[in-house]
Amino acid sequence: MKILRNKIELDNHLVEIRKNDQEIGLIPTMGSIHKGHKSLVEKCIEANFFSLATIYINPTQFDNKSDFENYPCDEKKDIFELEKIQCDALFFPSKEDMYPNGLKSQKEILDYRDILCDKFRPGHFDGVTTVVKALFDITRPDHAYFGEKDFQQLKLIEKLVQQNALPIVIHACPSIRLKNGISYSSRFKNFSTHEKKILDNAAKFIYEHLIELKHNVTSIILDKLKKNLLEVGVNKIDYLEVRNEKELSFASLYEKYRLFVAFYIGNIRVIDNFALHYKVKNKK
Numbered sequence: 260m261k262i263l264r265n266k267i268e269l270d271n272h273l274v275e276i277r278k279n280d281q282e283i284g285l286i287p288t289m290g291s292i293h294k295g296h297k298s299l300v301e302k303c304i305e306a307n308f309f310s311l312a313t314i315y316i317n318p319t320q321f322d323n324k325s326d327f328e329n330y331p332c333d334e335k336k337d338i339f340e341l342e343k344i345q346c347d348a349l350f351f352p353s354k355e356d357m358y359p360n361g362l363k364s365q366k367e368i369l370d371y372r373d374i375l376c377d378k379f380r381p382g383h384f385d386g387v388t389t390v391v392k393a394l395f396d397i398t399r400p401d402h403a404y405f406g407e408k409d410f411q412q413l414k415l416i417e418k419l420v421q422q423n424a425l426p427i428v429i430h431a432c433p434s435i436r437l438k439n440g441i442s443y444s445s446r447f448k449n450f451s452t453h454e455k456k457i458l459d460n461a462a463k464f465i466y467e468h469l470i471e472l473k474h475n476v477t478s479i480i481l482d483k484l485k486k487n488l489l490e491v492g493v494n495k496i497d498y499l500e501v502r503n504e505k506e507l508s509f510a511s512l513y514e515k516y517r518l519f520v521a522f523y524i525g526n527i528r529v530i531d532n533f534a535l536h537y538k539v540k541n542k543k
């Protein structure tokens with residue numbers, strides 16, 4: 260795997276790749292590589308694209324200083340993990356590469372706002388779309404891979420590409436889940452054994468209620484799930500909502516639905532979503 264430490268190295272390397280007419284697939288990450296990230300790289304490799312992973316812990320998407328300071332980081336292990344699956348190249352952009360005019364983010368995308376994570380983490384998605392746009396601008400990929408775990412992020416990035424008419428195919432990839440059914444997240448590396456147990460118990464209740472939600476969506480079921488999560492030690496629930504996949508608005512009949520959840524265990528935020536799709540088969 261080629262390690263690229265600055266924009267000049269990146270440009271020189273990509274010139275060679277483009278000479279061979281190989282399409283470039285970008286896998287942007289903030290490091291702490293786990294199975295979810297690796298599945299994105301593997302999808303890119305399977306498609307025969309040049310797999311270019313990036314690691315940059317983006318300060319502008321953190322709404323909380325201590326979350327940024329405690330974000331897990333292990334460069335050696337990340338390189339090892341990506342090398343193991345034969346990722347072609349790994350780029351570590353610098354702050355200057357990403358933010359040549361200083362650490363500022365722009366509110367470019369106005370859709371999918373004021374709901375879900377945007378309601379609880381103001382400015383977060385401006386940071387995400389700003390850095391993803393910067394990554395697109397300097398790597399100019401043909402394809403880019405994102406996980407469905409961050410579903411709202413994925414919708415905003417799809418809009419970013421559409422709004423700017425960027426010639427990039429966005430690949431939305433299914434979540435890779437832990438044994439307990441929750442999607443992998445880099446932040447889980449900071450969990451204590453006790454907090455892991457809370458996550459396992461929370462997952463058990465989520466899956467129990469998913470069965471009910473597949474038959475019917477009611478506030479009674481959601482309230483019961485909220486109560487159960489708080490009982491097993493979740494200390495704050497940001498949201499627990501059923502929304503459709505297309506607009507992320509509250510679901511109505513015959514749409515694809517998901518249960519969207521965000522809550523805290525200790526001071527670590529867990530977000531996930533679970534497809535329900537219970538009415539779709541009945542569509543006339």
Ligand code: PAF
Nearest residue numbers: 287288289317387390409
């Ligand atoms: O999903 C992430 O890891 C980040 O939000 C991303 C897309 C790499 C932007 O910093």
